[in-house]
Amino acid sequence: MLKGIGASEGIGIGRVMMVAEQSLDYVPKDVTDVDAELERFRNAVDEFCNNTTEQADAIRKSTGDKEAEILLGHITMIRDPFMNGEIENLIKAEQCAEKAVEQICQMFIDMFSATGDEVTMQRATDVKDIRDGMLAILLGIHEVKISDAPAGTVLVVKELTPSMTAGINKENIVGIVTETGSQTSHSAILARALEIPAVLSVSGAVTSLSSGEQIIVDGSEGEVITAPAEDVIAEYTAKRDSFLRDKRELENYRGQKTVSASGEEYELFCNIGTPKDATKAMAADGEGVGLFRTEFLFMDRNVLPTEDEQFEAYKQASLIMKGAPVIIRTLDIGGDKEIPYLGLEKEENPFMGFRAIRYCLKNRDMFKSQLKAILRASAFGDIRIMFPLITTVDELRDGKALVEEAKSDLRVSGIAFDENIKVGVMTETASSGVIADMLAEEADFFSIGTNDLTGYTMAADRGNGDVAYLYSPFQPSVIRMIKRIITCASEAGIPVGMCGEAAANPMMIPLLISFGLTEFSVSAPSVLKVRKNIAKWTKSEADAVAAKVLEMKTEAEVVAYLKTAL
Ligand code: PEP
Numbered sequence: 001m002l003k004g005i006g007a008s009e010g011i012g013i014g015r016v017m018m019v020a021e022q023s024l025d026y027v028p029k030d031v032t033d034v035d036a037e038l039e040r041f042r043n044a045v046d047e048f049c050n051n052t053t054e055q056a057d058a059i060r061k062s063t064g065d066k067e068a069e070i071l072l073g074h075i076t077m078i079r080d081p082f083m084n085g086e087i088e089n090l091i092k093a094e095q096c097a098e099k100a101v102e103q104i105c106q107m108f109i110d111m112f113s114a115t116g117d118e119v120t121m122q123r124a125t126d127v128k129d130i131r132d133g134m135l136a137i138l139l140g141i142h143e144v145k146i147s148d149a150p151a152g153t154v155l156v157v158k159e160l161t162p163s164m165t166a167g168i169n170k171e172n173i174v175g176i177v178t179e180t181g182s183q184t185s186h187s188a189i190l191a192r193a194l195e196i197p198a199v200l201s202v203s204g205a206v207t208s209l210s211s212g213e214q215i216i217v218d219g220s221e222g223e224v225i226t227a228p229a230e231d232v233i234a235e236y237t238a239k240r241d242s243f244l245r246d247k248r249e250l251e252n253y254r255g256q257k258t259v260s261a262s263g264e265e266y267e268l269f270c271n272i273g274t275p276k277d278a279t280k281a282m283a284a285d286g287e288g289v290g291l292f293r294t295e296f297l298f299m300d301r302n303v304l305p306t307e308d309e310q311f312e313a314y315k316q317a318s319l320i321m322k323g324a325p326v327i328i329r330t331l332d333i334g335g336d337k338e339i340p341y342l343g344l345e346k347e348e349n350p351f352m353g354f355r356a357i358r359y360c361l362k363n364r365d366m367f368k369s370q371l372k373a374i375l376r377a378s379a380f381g382d383i384r385i386m387f388p389l390i391t392t393v394d395e396l397r398d399g400k401a402l403v404e405e406a407k408s409d410l411r412v413s414g415i416a417f418d419e420n421i422k423v424g425v426m427t428e429t430a431s432s433g434v435i436a437d438m439l440a441e442e443a444d445f446f447s448i449g450t451n452d453l454t455g456y457t458m459a460a461d462r463g464n465g466d467v468a469y470l471y472s473p474f475q476p477s478v479i480r481m482i483k484r485i486i487t488c489a490s491e492a493g494i495p496v497g498m499c500g501e502a503a504a505n506p507m508m509i510p511l512l513i514s515f516g517l518t519e520f521s522v523s524a525p526s527v528l529k530v531r532k533n534i535a536k537w538t539k540s541e542a543d544a545v546a547a548k549v550l551e552m553k554t555e556a557e558v559v560a561y562l563k564t565a566l
């Protein structure tokens with residue numbers, strides 16, 4: 001068995017098609033007729049651009065616009081007067097086209113790679129793709145055509161490039177194995193978009209596997225099973241069928257209410273980062289937005305977004321959600337996310353530092369402009385405000401006072417907004433859990449951010465592998481914290497949701513039902529799964545499970561028990 005990263009769920013059983021890298025070696029030749037060589041180069045550029053346009057069209061149909069744009073960028077680069085001109089200059093100096101292309105592309109690859117910036121370095125991969133495509137054309141090498149792959153093919157490749165993905169026919173390719181790539185790499189995103197099981201970062205895949213051999217790709221577990229015996233094939237065939245059956249069965253939950261087996265109703269919302277994500281939330285059957293991470297509007301740019309820009313984004317999200325609730329979290333920056341133009345100082349301990357509500361309350365003009373943008377958008381739908389990283393009642397009061405100031409500014413200007421806009425607290429710090437009763441008296445709602453709540457309760461950095469054994473929402477202390485927050489909200493009569501990753505965890509769901517959570521907010525692909533998992537439990541069954549869990553003293557005990565309880 002080979003281990004890798006499970007990047008796209010599901011099981012594929014098929015025969016290997018090795019997409020080996022073609023040798024692009026050549027012997028540089030002397031150029032005697034410069035004009036003819038220039039013409040050969042220009043024809044190759046035309047052919048390259050035609051191929052790329054065809055590939056982009058195919059990928060637009062199979063995957064989407066964004067993926068097609070990645071490819072079309074290759075045309076812009078090769079036609080760019082600077083890159084193109086430099087290549088032609090070398091040819092005019094009597095170098096052959098292959099050498100000229102290779103040399104200039106290498107110059108760009110070195111330049112992009114040296115920046116250390118992830119986005120710019122990604123462009124080096126694009127230039128490599130251009131170089132290889134151009135050399136293949138100039139050398140008359142025809143690539144293995146992925147589009148000709150027969151049914152039941154597992155693609156095995158060192159690195160899956162966007163241009164390869166364009167040739168993939170979903171009906172015939174049952175699995176993908178690569179030697180490089182992570183959960184968030186282009187290959188992973190493309191494999192998930194195509195819904196093809198994929199295992200990435202399998203070291204030595206290209207050398208240890210060979211074309212035509214039968215293998216099993218388990219994209220859920222990140223495993224590649226080689227030379228499977230009959231009984232193993234039977235076992236995985238059953239697993240694959242059950243995976244596909246579950247997937248189809250989930251569709252039965254589309255358009256349904258979110259209810260437990262004993263009839264309690266819940267709200268099932270989505271987490272989004274941009275207004276465009278709201279479209280995904282709608283398509284996934286989300287009933288609202290439980291967390292709009294507004295920091296994405298502030299990232300990848302050089303200046304603050306204006307009040308108008310923000311207003312448009314918030315309004316758009318609300319319109320896309322057709323007036324369903326949209327909970328907008330005010331700027332939560334610092335810790336793991338960087339916005340260079342804010343000029344934040346490097347901190348020893350950014351997760352405990354000057355971030356989120358702390359930063360906003362000290363940068364009041366910027367904060368007020370965000371609040372005004374949210375308020376203006378509230379005239380167009382059910383929009384709510386949520387403050388991140390609250391640790392004291394003062395912070396909540398101060399934030400609410402600023403909301404009132406923003407409201408009176410708008411009143412003076414005669415601009416419409418929802419006078420009764422709800423202002424809630426993201427309970428994600430240990431302090432907010434401990435004083436949840438006090439906060440509940442002054443907040444309109446809570447949403448539990450278990451990603452941070454787990455970290456701050458356990459004093460375990462959410463990104464540090466060495467303390468990952470502590471970072472679990474099933475630690476007894478975190479479970480107690482969650483229970484306390486929900487209980488305090490219920491006693492104060494305010495709604496309480498959960499927008500951390502734990503909300504979608506099937507093992508967490510009975511506990512949340514028992515404790516009295518009212519709203520779940522999850523990523524779009526989890527919506528139907530969560531609805532199905534909620535429907536499995538009656539309130540009394542959930543209560544029995546929760547009572548047992550609350551008696552357990554270790555995380556291992558809790559997890560082991562919940563696994564059997566499912
Ligand atoms: C959380 O902390 O649980 C949360 C949902 O917010 P983020 O992951 O953006 O910190």
Ligand code: MG
Binds near residue numbers: 388428449451452
């Ligand atoms: Mg958080």
